[in-house]
Amino acid sequence: MDGQAVAAAGVAFGRGDYLGVLSLLSPWLGTSTDAAPLVLLGDALAHLGLPGEAAQVFERAAACPGADVSASLGRATALYVEAGDDDRAQLIGIKLLDVMPGDTSLAYHLALSFRRTGDTGLVHLLVESLAKSGDADHLKLAGEILSGSERNPLALTVFRKLAALFPDDPYTQFKFMSVARDFCDFAAIETLEQADAVRSASGDLSFLAGETAYSNLLHCGDERLNRLAANNPGLTIPSPGHSRLRRMRQHAWGERIRLGYLSSDFWSGHATMRLLQSVLEAHDKSRFDVTLFCYTPEHHAASDANRSKWGEIVTLHGKSDAEAADIIRRHDIDVLVDLKGHTGGSRSNILNQMVAPVQVAWLGFPGSAMHVDCDYIIGDRIVLPASARQNYHEKFCLLPESYQPNDPVHRALPDATDRGALGLPSDRFVFAAFNAGRKISLAALDRWAQILHRCDHSVLWMMIDGDLARSNMLAAFGKRGVSADKLIFASATGYEAHIARLQAADLGLDTFPYNGHTTTSDKLWAGLPVISVKGSNFASRVSESLLGALGLPQLVAGTPEAFVEMAVQLAHNPGEIARLKQEILRNRFVSPLFDAERFCRHLEQGLSIMVDRGRAKLPPEHFEVPALPVRAHPFSSRT
Structure with a gap:
């Protein structure tokens, strides 16, 4: 190749004259055996927006004597991906992985290609390389890949790096906090929460834009702030007057109330159905026509024989929100109850399509479902006191005992598992904390550590899965002066085995x-006393509601400090623990908490009041459902 032409091409490239490079070097393209001018030509073609042609030139460069084969083929792979030629990119790139197994740029481009062709298994093989990178694009792609498998410890590494790269982006910071909670990385959580507290104190609440409503509840008990956590891009925000227009539309009311439930949790193994199943079966069919509008994952629904007992099931799989809303409207539903709210997999946006004259939020999300068009939220006087009204757009339907239903019929109630079989010491007081790790706040962690310090004869039994989460938990307690021998970890297990093992503990810590x-109602069902703290929002008042409905309001401490004192006193009073356990057993089939039929009658009364107002074209209003007479006899044959 003419050396003068190559030199001139280099000068042209330096001044951005890529067409000049092409003009000077193209005549030599077919005969050149020198890699350098081919690399120059390939770079010029890439700058001209011709990635496919550039990739072919880089392939030729790699075949030249003395060429940097790996570098040229790596460039060819990246350019073929850019050109959309996945077959060629993968053919070259997969071979190159053997030579460059840790090259993050190669991993990035191959991962892009494999995602496009749907080879998810191969994509996940490349995540480890991407996680080692410091490049923002590489890490963003790794984050996207890991978004569906956040139990992978690499997620913590990836989102930690992204948070450091984008300190002012609320979405990135939130994602890191969310993953840190899943892996019990309390050091990271403390740093992030302190930064948010500084912003909040200065009046800057912009960080809440990146946080989901559910995640905000995990650490914030302020209902005013809970409403500002607005990261829910799937929602179409209703316009002003939307709700009133929906309620005023023509509707054919029937003699029986046409009641619809909307959820993805209609299968027996889900926690929601451990609460709701018997209530659905107890509905008065002479007064209520029940339809379940279901987007439950098909692999859960297909083999569940119990579903046929709950009402007519109408699947919404494969339907858009607008199509799903049209299906519901064709059923002339009088009152539609959304069981999900701002929780994972929710399709609450369906309610923003003017679906039913009465729309209600219940059970799934413990708070106001901002930007979801609901007239009412179902609660009780504890979880929804009058002071909370200013922070809700929904009106309150207050049930007389507890907002939470509980199934006493289908719920497993096995004999207790022996402590020895669970690896628990026979001579120590066992505190049990079986809530998900993400629910363990810094405040709760601090109080638990204080309890363990003051109860030398105790251990804390926790349901924490995964080596990284357990290691982080040990480090967090170690920082607070609690030795590793005071902690015992349990893994997730089947529901029957879980209820059996709970009975081996002495006291539950909320x-x-x-x-x-x-989780609290499971412990109470198993006969395990639970102590809690009076809360300041719906999510923090639930255990008080449940304990009150079981006749044990004294187990709710007024402050976190009183919570510590109560735990310490009970740990040193085995007689009182035994008495509390006996009281739970006596109350289990007498008090309202597990009385599904009684609960159903209260719920139906509340729904009837809503429908009566809807028929009369009256706007929603707060109301309380009166309590039925107290039962004189146990309600279950299990007693």
Whole structure:
């Protein structure tokens, strides 16, 4: 190749004259065996927006004597990906992985290609390389890949790096905090929460834009701030007057109330159905026509024989929100109850399509479902006191005992598992904390550590899965002066085995500000006393509601400090623990908490009041459902 032409091409490239490079070097393209001018030509073609042609030139460069084969083929792979030629990119790139196994740029481009062709298994093989990178694009792609498998410890590494690269982006910071909670990285959580507290104190609440409503509840007990956590891009925000227009539309009311439930949790193994199943079965069919509008994952729904007992099931799989709303409207539903709210997998946006004259939020999300068009939220006087009204757009339907239903019929109630079989010491007081790790706040962690310090004869039994989460938990307690021998970890297990093992503990410790919800009622169902703290929002008042409905309001401490004192006193009073356990057993089938039929009658009364107002074209209003007479006899044959 003419050396003068190559030199001139280099000068042209330096001044951005890529067409000049092409003009000077193209005549030599077919005969050149020198890699350098081919690399120059390939770079010029890439700058001209011709990635496919550039990739072919880089392939030729790699075949030249003395060429940097790996560098040229790496460039060819990247350019073929850019050109959309995945077959060629993968053919070259996969071979190159053997030579460059840790090259993050190669991993990045191959991962892009494999995602495009749907080879998810191969994509996940490349995440480890991407996680080692410091490049923002590489890390963003790794984050996207890991978004569906956040139990992978690499997620913590990736989102930690992204948070450091984008300190002012609320979405990136939130994502890191969310993953840190999943892996119990309390050092990271403390740093992030302190930064948010400084912003909040200065009046800057912009960080809340990146946080989901559910995640905000895990650490914030302020209902005013809970409403500002607005990261929910799937929602179409209703316009002013939307709700009133929906309620005023023509509707054919029937003799029986056409009641619809909307959820993805209609299968027996889900925690929601451990609460709700018997209530659905107890509905008065002479007064209520029940339809379940279901987007439950098909692999859960397909083999569940119990579903046929709950009402007519109408699937919404494969339907857009508008199509799903049209299906519901064709059923002339009088009152539609959304069981998800701002929780994972929710399709609450369906309610923003003017679906039913009465729309209600219940059970799934413990708070106001901002930007979801609901007339009412179902609660009780504890979780929804009058002071909370200013922070809700929904009106309150207050049930007389507890907002949470509980199934006493289908719920497993096995004999207790022996402590020895669970690896628990026979001579120590066992505190049990079986809430998900993400619910363990810094405040709860501090109080638990204080309890363990003051109860030398105790251990804390926790349901924490995964080596990284357990290591982080040990480090967090170690920082607070609690030795590793005071902690015992349990893994997730089947529900029957879980209820059996809970009975081996002495006392349950609640989390706050986000209480145990189903977790608390599971402990109480198993006969295990639970102590909690009075809360300041719905999520932090749930255990108080449940304990009150079981006749044990004294187990709710007024402050976190009183919570510590109560735990210490009970740990040193085995007689009182035994008495509390006996009281739970006596109350289990007498008090309202597990009385599904009684609960159903109260719920139906509340729904009837809503429908009566809807028929009369009256706007929603707060109301309380009166309590039925107290039962004189147990309600279950299990007693």
